[in-house]
Amino acid sequence: MKKLLLVDDEERMLDLLALYLEPAGYACDKVTRGPEAIRYIQEETYDLILLDIMMPETDGWKVCRQIRKMSQVPVIMLTARTDKPDVVKGLKIGADDYISKPFDEKELLARIDAVLRRSNQNQNETIEKNGLKWDPVSFQVFCQNQPVSVTPKEFAMLGLFLQHPNQVFSREQLLTSIWGYEVETEDRTIDSHIRNVRDKLRNAGFPVDSHLQTVWGVGYKWVW
Numbered sequence: 001m002k003k004l005l006l007v008d009d010e011e012r013m014l015d016l017l018a019l020y021l022e023p024a025g026y027a028c029d030k031v032t033r034g035p036e037a038i039r040y041i042q043e044e045t046y047d048l049i050l051l052d053i054m055m056p057e058t059d060g061w062k063v064c065r066q067i068r069k070m071s072q073v074p075v076i077m078l079t080a081r082t083d084k085p086d087v088v089k090g091l092k093i094g095a096d097d098y099i100s101k102p103f104d105e106k107e108l109l110a111r112i113d114a115v116l117r118r119s120n121q122n123q124n125e126t127i128e129k130n131g132l133k134w135d136p137v138s139f140q141v142f143c144q145n146q147p148v149s150v151t152p153k154e155f156a157m158l159g160l161f162l163q164h165p166n167q168v169f170s171r172e173q174l175l176t177s178i179w180g181y182e183v184e185t186e187d188r189t190i191d192s193h194i195r196n197v198r199d200k201l202r203n204a205g206f207p208v209d210s211h212l213q214t215v216w217g218v219g220y221k222w223v224w
Contacts, residue, residue: 001025001026001027002025002026002027002047002048002116003026003027003028003029003044003045003046003047004021004026004027004028004029004046004047004048004049004050004112005028005029005031005037005040005041005044005046005048005049005050006018006021006028006029006030006031006049006050007031007032007034007037007049007050007051007052007055007060007063008030008032008050008052008055008078009032009033009052009054009055009056010032010052011030011032013052013078013101014030014032015030017030017050017108018030020105020108020109021109021112024109026112029044029046032055033055033056033057033058034055034057034058034059034060034062034063034066035057035058037049037051037063038063038066038067041067041070041071041073042070042168042218043170044173045169045173045176045177046073047073047074047116047119048073048074048075048076048112048115048116048119049067049073049074049075049076050076050078050112051063051064051075051076051077051078051095052077052078052079053077053078053079053090054079054080060077060079060090061089061090061093064077064090064093064094064095065093065094067094068093068094069166070166070167070168070221071164071166071167072163072164072165072167073164073167074096074115074116074118074119075094075095075096076095076096076097076098076099076111076112076115077090077095077097077098077099078099078100078101078103079098079099079100079101080100080101096115096118096119097111097114097115099111124136124137127159127162127163129224130206130224131143131144131206132201132206133145134155134158134159134162136159139152139155141155141158143201143204143205143206144204144205144206146204148200148201148204149200150197150200151196153178153179153193154193154196154197154200156177156178157174157178157193157194157197158197160174160177160178161212161220161221161222162222164222165221165222165223165224166221166222166223167221168215168218168219168220168221169219169220169221170218170219171190171191171219173219174190174219174220175189175190190220194212194220197212198212210223211223211224
């Protein structure tokens with residue numbers, strides 16, 4: 001089940017969105033303020049965010065900018081503003097799509113599906129940067145074109161970091177994403193896998209300590 005974060009200062013709109021989305025198989029968290037949305041994103045993993053622009057205190061543009069500093073999660077902006085400059089501004093700061101209110105239920109679901117499809121395609125793409133290559137097709141990691149031997153869990157963990165640069169993952173999020181919801185695994189398992197990934201990349205000559213960073217009291221993140 002895909003998990004969505006709905007952000008709108010009108011609770012009636014949040015209820016309407018959930019009414020459309022939950023029967024279509026989406027799990028929805030609802031928040032009414034920008035700072036609250038940022039906190040949720042820091043603590044949870046979402047497949048997509050529906051973000052209203054016109055909110056008090058912190059508007060959707062500011063929230064979108066903050067999201068892009070820590071995550072590449074897909075963002076669809078919802079707004080009553082239809083001026084072209086506003087549309088262009090939203091897309092330039094990192095939104096993946098833009099839907100004007102009032103919207104049609106079928107169009108909303110179709111656009112969400114399209115953005116999620118694009119996101120899933122990107123997750124299956126090879127990532128190559130600074131001499132490090134993560135290849136989901138061959139299920140291999142390379143450093144300076146030399147293979148690095150990793151376990152399936154280490155490969156999945158490295159891929160999660162590389163696909164979401166700058167996003168902080170808690171140990172619980174990593175356990176859920178890689179081991180699954182039902183598994184009984186301790187937090188120190190994550191620390192052990194992180195240590196193994198660091199050792200293997202370091203031994204291969206990659207400056208991993210500059211990229212795979214510990215966020216004390218929270219978890220881990222990858223930065224380029």
